[in-house]
């Protein structure tokens with residue numbers, strides 16, 4: 001297994017939900033962390049209890065491409081390297097087909113697809129130069145199937161993210177970069193709070209993080225392309 005000590009992982013949307021759980025788990029494994037969020041002050045507040053100089057917080061808004069440039073540049077300036085990128089930040093609008101506006105779709109396309117593409121493109125040379133770069137794309141089961149009439153725009157954006165994921169996986173393999181898509185069903189976070197689904201049957205973000213933390217430490221000879229994690233019976237089709 002790869003030793004995370006001395007390696008730098010970037011995590012987007014690390015202030016709450018799945019991103020916060022991933023950051024916490026990576027931190028306990030010894031990764032140095034470059035965390036990005038829209039509200040940098042709030043993010044800094046949430047990690048002060050760790051009291052760790054190897055955890056730094058940066059402003060990242062997927063709707064503003066210059067923040068992606070600055071986040072990558074500042075990470076390199078502060079840490080001198082980038083070994084991992086976790087594309088977690090995402091937005092989920094659950095409008096039905098008839099209510100799905102172009103504005104809503106544009107926002108999901110920008111945050112869920114263009115944001116990860118931008119960060120991947122900016123970090124690739126650095127992930128390649130370390131020889132064991134890791135990319136985690138937090139997709140969704142909504143990137144694998146369309147569940148009845150549920151959230152078609154969200155599913156469109158997550159299908160596009162999964163296509164990007166596989167394109168990156170193929171393009172970077174020879175450079176030692178291993179790319180994993182995480183495709184969970186319901187996870188108990190703010191995103192699912194209004195779904196009317198019993199939270200007690202949902203995946204816990206900490207359990208998802210435990211799985212991801214293991215995958216990113218696997219050697220280059222054991223790559224995991226996709227993880228499908230569900231908390232309920234899934235009917236595909």
Ligand SMILES: NC(=O)c1ccc[n+]([C@@H]2O[C@H](COP(=O)([O-])OP(=O)(O)OC[C@H]3O[C@@H](n4cnc5c(N)ncnc54)[C@H](OP(=O)(O)O)[C@@H]3O)[C@@H](O)[C@H]2O)c1
Pocket residue numbers: 012013014015016017018019037038039060061062063088089090091092111138139140141183184185186187188189190191192
């Ligand atoms: N919860 C689920 O059931 C589930 C299932 C499958 C996949 N996912 C995916 O998991 C990821 C995390 O979701 P979550 O469940 O943890 O939801 P969440 O609690 O709503 O968190 C969403 C995160 O994305 C960030 N974000 C939203 N828009 C952004 C933007 N324009 N720029 C930068 N960051 C932005 C949020 O930042 P702010 O705090 O600033 O809003 C927050 O950190 C998403 O990609 C989501 O699609 C979730």
